[in-house]
Amino acid sequence: MTDSAAEGPLSGLRVIEMGTLIAGPFCGQILGDFGAEVIKLEDPKSGDPMRQWGRSLPQGLSPWWPVIGRNKKSVTVDLRKAEGQALARTLIGKADVVVENFRPGTFEKWGLSYESLAAENPRLVMARVSGFGQTGPYSQRAGYGLIGEAMGGLRHVTGEPDRPPARAGISIGDSLAAMHAVMGIMMALHARERTGRGQVIDAALYESVLAVMENLVTEYDLTGYVRERSGSILPGIAPSNVYPCAGGEMILIGGNGDTVFARLAEAMGRPELATDERYATHAARGARQGELDALIADWTSQRTLTDLLALLEAKGVPCGRIYRAPDMLEDPQFQAREAIVTTDHPVFGPIKMQNAFPKLSATPGRVRWPGPALGEHTEAVLREVAGMSPAEIEALRAKAVI
Incomplete structure (x- = not known):
């Protein structure tokens, strides 16, 4: 597999993605879509749980992984072992950005605090995605997207007024946190051009949801009005x-x-x-x-x-109309703008997925390959990025570190 990302706007940017599920990995997906070299570190035994997630599992594989894992290089590392932590430190030392979405304190437990990493790589930008942020009384709590959506105010205003709060049909809290992490990374990289130093991006799920809640807090502060669920309408915005329609549509x-x-x-x-x-x-x-x-x-x-x-x-x-997947595939607007693209998968064959957005006129993002097999790039990355010899790589394999 060749990494033909030279034309991407983030070409030359090396990202180490450490984390699982959606928030951290979606951040990595966006960066990879626009040309960054994203090296994803995964557990050697099971990899990212997204490899197994999905309502349906064609041929025993998740249709979710090819999307969220796309444009990434998979490297297996057991971060619970000292040798794995040392290997992660080596790779981070060669990177511009590290993305992690573990519970706050995990990186420090592994000896990977930002302070220690920046001492060796002062230009490093670290994006930390968590439920409640790195500080505050809730920072150590486990926090999934649904909790962030509830605390950030989204759940209370979603659904019919005479029913319990509803959820969106996607993990919107995780995705918003990932997007805010990407924005933070871009801002930090721009600042690095002036200062020569990196910094930490602290993206909390609940704050990422709160950020898109429009005037919800201000309206209450000024008038005492608490916004409630209103079904398919926004109160006062009509029609x-x-x-x-006739025929039930x-x-x-x-x-x-x-x-x-x-x-x-x-x-x-x-x-x-x-x-x-x-x-x-x-x-x-x-x-x-x-x-x-x-x-x-x-x-x-x-x-x-x-x-x-x-x-x-x-x-x-x-x-x-209210679109479903079949409608998207048939729509001429989607086709004209290549909103959905086809890429080759080693097991599924040609598969369709959403393209990289937004569109850039000179250096657009694109899908270069779908989510890779677990550990597909381990040897190549350890050899080319970490500078390890075949004997050193084999020694790590013998100890089940990779």
Whole structure:
């Protein structure tokens, strides 16, 4: 396998990824997508649990691992052994970035504190992803994404008002923490250009969720209003909802701006609604949200999804279907922008997955290979990066370190 990442914007950046599951590995995935050399250290016996995760396991393998492990080099290291910790230190000494998402204190227990690593590699940037951050009274608690979503405020406002809080169908808390870690890494690398020194990025799951909660805290602070679950709407933002179509399908319509609502009213054959004092302004529509949604639902339920999409698109009203994977694969917009790409897998053969985002005009990211086999790159990395001889590598193997 050749590492054809020379054209990537992060080409020349070496990242050591240490961690499992989603938050740390998704951070590594993003960096690898844009050309960084990502060396993932995994337990020799089982590797990252993502190798076994998934609702379905075609041919006994996880369809999740090819995505989150893509563009990475897999090196097996037993970090519980002193020799494994020494090997990790050697590799980190040759790197620009190390990413870890263990419980705070684990790295220090292994003799891999940032202070000791930076003493040998002062330009090192370390991204630490955890449930509650590296400090504070909760720092030592185990923290998965669902806890971060709850503490950060997302769970309470998600779902129907008469039911318990719902979750998104993905691990959004972990993904947000990973993205904030990537942002922190980019900022730290930019700062390093001025100072010549690296630093630590402390990305907490609950804070990464809190960061996207808009004005939730400020609104309460100023008015005492506690935002609650509101189902498929945002209170006071109307019309913006999912509506029934003939044949049992659904359509999303966003017509909450004054000019857009006027175009929606015209499409409905009810242009007078746009000047009716009950609906003419944003505030008025918000005050009569349920009433207005009922009017629109009565109109949409008498028309097919296809007819509604054509009519509303012609009128310039934001609308859309609710997509599933099959819809994405068939959609011409996805195809035109190569939002989904095909890559070769040694067991599955050609497989489809999402591309690298966002798109860069001169140095775009791309999927170079899917998640590798466990330990696929161990010998090559130890030889080329750590500078070890075949005899030294064999000695580590004999001790079950790699």
